[in-house]
Amino acid sequence: MVTIVDVARHAGVSPSTVSYVLSGKRAISAATRERVEASIRVLGYHPHAGARALASNRANVIALVVPLRTDMHVPILLQIAMAIVAAARDHDHDVLLLTNGEGTEGLRRVAHSALVDAVIVMDVEPRDPRPLVLRELGLPSVLIGFPADPAGLTCVDLDFSAAAGLCVDRLADLGHTAVALVGPPPGVLERGTGFARRTLSGFEEATARRGLRALVRACDPAHQAVRATAKELVAQHPEVTALVVHNEPAVPPLMEALRGLDVTVPGDLSVVAMGPQELASAMSPRLTMVPIPAEEMGRRAVELLMSKLNGECPIPGSTLMAPHLVPGDSTAPPPSRS
């Protein structure tokens, strides 16, 4: 194994100089720096992670807690995770993968053993035990999603309220006067799940502001339920000319149900969906969407965490990512009343 002493010898300097070249923690003359860097390259030196962690009290590793069972769309989960890994690498950190299988014990373990310096917790929900443990451990952390009480915690999420507003605004701009929100199954809202509630309030606020008639339907993603909801909306509420859908798994059956009811999109009915962007091109016509910005959420979470680790203050308690609307072919002005 190549050690720092080997590099030092090869470059004709002391080990500490090599260390300082690597860390940039003190000024080094250009000449010395170059010689050291050359030696590092020639010898193929990589500092021993354990030794470094031991001496510096920094493992340069962050933990990522991924939920086993989740309300989140799985590909989104993975996208966020990958973005986190990439962003962490940009900050010279690695990512340790943790599940909830060990319960909160895993957090205690990796924190106490100094395996990681900090942690990102995904898919945080209102009644989540993990934030408590994080506070107790004093472990720097960033949550993706919001617990019931985010006080003293750093949280990142999409601004679902603004996202719903964006959908409504687009439809209002097109001339629609009555729109319906097709939301997650009843249970999700009642459980107090944060994002569902925030979408709803954003929808209500925006429709009120724009003077639109508004309907809300919770919708189970099962084929039958979706079909029933579609049928009911079309038959009982002919005034509704546009749908905002915040329920990823319900989208494919919904589009199929509309086709079955001879409702053309966007001719008879416009559809805007909130969810993973891939959904857009999987549907026909291509959906107008407000995508979940997985990439940005992951990066932002890492950046916030790094700020914390570097002792930068103050860190914002909650970060709501601004939504963007990506136009597709599923929205158009409402049909003319003929």
Added chain:
Amino acid sequence: MVTIVDVARHAGVSPSTVSYVLSGKRAISAATRERVEASIRVLGYHPHAGARALASNRANVIALVVPLRTDMHVPILLQIAMAIVAAARDHDHDVLLLTNGEGTEGLRRVAHSALVDAVIVMDVEPRDPRPLVLRELGLPSVLIGFPADPAGLTCVDLDFSAAAGLCVDRLADLGHTAVALVGPPPGVLERGTGFARRTLSGFEEATARRGLRALVRACDPAHQAVRATAKELVAQHPEVTALVVHNEPAVPPLMEALRGLDVTVPGDLSVVAMGPQELASAMSPRLTMVPIPAEEMGRRAVELLMSKLNGECPIPGSTLMAPHLVPGDSTAPPPSRS
């Protein structure tokens, strides 16, 4: 921080004794062991991971390389990853998450810096550069999937050949005499992707063995293409009374296309699919499936890796997981010729 010295003092023994209690590497009297264990519990001692890695040359961490873009079904990927984390924990190891973003450089880095002891690479394909790097590094590894040349490597995958055979056997047992394989898009097979080829040969071997007439169709998962394939099979090949589908994304549009063609499943046509088990209950009727055993594959990969780390020999070069057929409601005897 609680150190091994604190524990030793508290228990009235030497640090080395505490170490040996933890590692079990030498005999300890029951009395001493109990005192030490009590002290560990009381003080809430967790050994410092870095110090341990430095002194023992073992990080007790394995790397998991997850592909960024993949032919694999994403939820399956995550299931395997989670199974790997759980299994690794059972062997007292943690999992470091790596992507291909750094290219093979990431592997070199974590190996040289002793951040990890070994690595599991997911979604290995025939022309994969990573196995070469693993050989070069001498890093203990297990691959999920098969490279073109698996010589000297340890690989785990589903026995796709046997899986196809299982599907054919079930259909033959039900009385079908002509079956079609709906496989992955043309490109996948031509690129030499291992699993597609193995499925095909299993299908051909089994249909020949059972004396069935066999058809094979590569199928792009796009709506249009699936519809065309379904139409062609139904119209041009009325003798075909059953389908074996090995193409996860094509399944939903296929089922819909059949419905559109007034072909009832399983009344007119039986369908068996290979893929993620969740697919079965997402379809109506519930599919008869040969699921990808994500859980077992993950566990097996870890077990093989641990055997390698413990120097147990010989390690099998390739492990093909036995497939299981899970009956659903999409298979029945062929329609009577009336």
Added chain:
DNA sequence: TTGAAAGCGCTAACAG
């Protein structure tokens, strides 16, 4: 069955 002590490779005072 246990203890003493020498490192593992690196960082960060301290000293110049």
Added chain:
DNA sequence: CTGTTAGCGCTTTCAA
């Protein structure tokens, strides 16, 4: 701007 050196907390010989 650079070198010397004392640990970081643990494992593992060696010795008893």
